[in-house]
Amino acid sequence: MEIVTLDYESFFDNECTLSKLSALEYINHPKFEVQSVSVKVGEHYTDVLWGEAQIRRAFSKFNWNQYALLAHNNSGFDCYISAYIFGIKPKLWLDTAAMARPIHAKTCGVSLKALSEFYADELRALGINPVKDNTALMNTKGRRYEEFTAEEK
Numbered sequence: 001m002e003i004v005t006l007d008y009e010s011f012f013d014n015e016c017t018l019s020k021l022s023a024l025e026y027i028n029h030p031k032f033e034v035q036s037v038s039v040k041v042g043e044h045y046t047d048v049l050w051g052e053a054q055i056r057r058a059f060s061k062f063n064w065n066q067y068a069l070l071a072h073n074n075s076g077f078d079c080y081i082s083a084y085i086f087g088i089k090p091k092l093w094l095d096t097a098a099m100a101r102p103i104h105a106k107t108c109g110v111s112l113k114a115l116s117e118f119y120a121d122e123l124r125a126l127g128i129n130p131v132k133d134n135t136a137l138m139n140t141k142g143r144r145y146e147e148f149t150a151e152e153k
Contacts, residue, residue: 009140015029140152
């Protein structure tokens, strides 16, 4: 079974945010929209899909019951977008935050930032920059997908 790894980016502002709403309240908020998703199928390169229309077209080509779907916090957030917004029903759900919890919950924590810092040397050895840069994400706060410039897409 091949693994599809994904990470969604979505609209957020001071009102429509996971810091104030549960994951289900957030994805059902009138302002909510999926703006992009990074997708990696097996060992292939990572693709970034922009806008719900492009994401739906790409996801419609998958026979999801043949794939495992992996994401960080997949049991608490990304799975809701996959299931409720895109109707995805994979053969298996995988959650890297849940996988890290038994080992790292009481040490470094299970956020992507904390885990990236903890495994920085190993990530660098694989050619992966362990520093999470939120600059682009913060520049999209309060902005709808149609407001993004061509350079941002």
